Amino acid sequence: MFNLTHLLRGSFSHGIHPPENKHFTEAKPIERLPFPAQLVLPLSMHAGKPSVPLVRKGQEVVRGEPIARADGFVSVPLHAPATGVISDIRLMPSARGPRVMSMILDVYPGDPQEILYGAPVDVEAMSPKEIVQAVQDTGLVGLGGAAFPTHVKLTVPGGCSIDTVLINGCECEPFLTTDHRLMVEQAADLVKGTRILMKVLGASRAIIGTETNKMDAVAAIQKVLQPNDTVSVKAVPTKYPQGAEKMLAMALTGREIPSGSFPSSVGLGVFNVATTAQMGQLMPMRRGVIERVVTVTGPGVQRPGNYIVPIGTPIRWLLKRCGFEGPAGHLIMGGPMMGGTVSSLDTPITKGCGGLLVLSEHQLTSEEQMKRYPCISCGACVDACPMHLNPCELGRLAYKGQYEPMAETYHLNDCFECGSCSYVCPAAIPLVQYFRIAKSSNRERVAKAS
Ligand code: SF4
Ligand code: SF4
Incomplete structure (x- = not known):
């Protein structure tokens, strides 16, 4: 048993303590669901310029195959989340409302859905420049919600240098448990990804920061660290919004990110747990982002859980598997504090979507x-x-x-x-x-x- 008290750190002033409501899913192991019959893949599910299709309507694609390329530096490619056929490329509604150009992928039923793309590489032998290009090739973006291309964050502005990488595992939004489960179940990938980030940014240390309501995650990460490791894990008091970049930086390092500045201005690089764990998984195999973990939770679903689904999975399909078939008005994409409503349940899970919260009738805010x-x-x-x-x-x-x-x-x-x-x-x-x-x-x- 670990003595974890020395791993506790400070916090920030002000903030609130809303009910955590993590009990729906915090103890539920990540579960892989079967594939839906059809995936919807928006070409602009990231910040920056939309991807450009590499395949045409009617073309067969194989799981993991690049199907759209990045359009410039602030853009990422898209990989086929399943083996099947591109049945159309057309405008489709997005979660926020406006219609966006999307690929429709009809999944081959009964296909074993093996990932045939990718080959082992020695990331240790790569230069920082090669790693930045490889990260762009994975299509990795901020999986905590921002969906900002990760390779762009790895390009440090002139005059700045990074000495410390912070991995944000606070997940302070009530209800959500994706990052919590990833820290518990994929600690080795998380630490692997952290070391890649340290290498490319030239940082001498990294701190994985979480909150005191996830001490099982602290213990899981501790198990994969070496004695006197340059990577450490710290728990800060549970308080909202501890997971905000500025709050986390202050709590873990005592450094204040000035107004209007990036973390790099005070020597920090800040990354989300889900993004970092995916980096640790994908980079050594040069594979692309094709799936993600989504917490489906709240009093409105019969089977809340942490589910791994292909990118492009229709929200309606996922909610039905979890026992909800009500209207879109009951749904919040993300957590209750910062999440938003969705325009339609026929919009897909995108790279930045880590949670679906289904409220019951009496919790809905009336006019x-x-x-x-x-x-x-x-x-x-x-x-x-x-x-x-x-x-x-x-x-x-x-x-x-x-x-x-x-x-x-x-x-x-x-x-x-x-x-x-x-x-x-x-x-x-x-x-x-x-x-x-x-x-x-x-x-x-x-x-x-x-
Ligand atoms: S929403 Fe803005 S003004 Fe309100 S508490 Fe948060 S940071 Fe402050
Ligand atoms: S805006 Fe609301 S919380 Fe703020 S002072 Fe007025 S009543 Fe109080």
């Missing part, structure tokens, strides 16, 4: 509940904001449509939309929704002026 009540100036939102902003004043300005001073005087752009202020507001003012609208309006104004 009446969302009605704005006057602010009672209680200050609860100010005490909750981890960025030390003044959500109360920001809310007042947003209500009046005064978006410019929100950014210039009240630092709206430092708000990362964690939702803590909305959560604690006794007047049920939808503050974070106001802030999203204000930011989007300011962006449009700046774009028109330039």
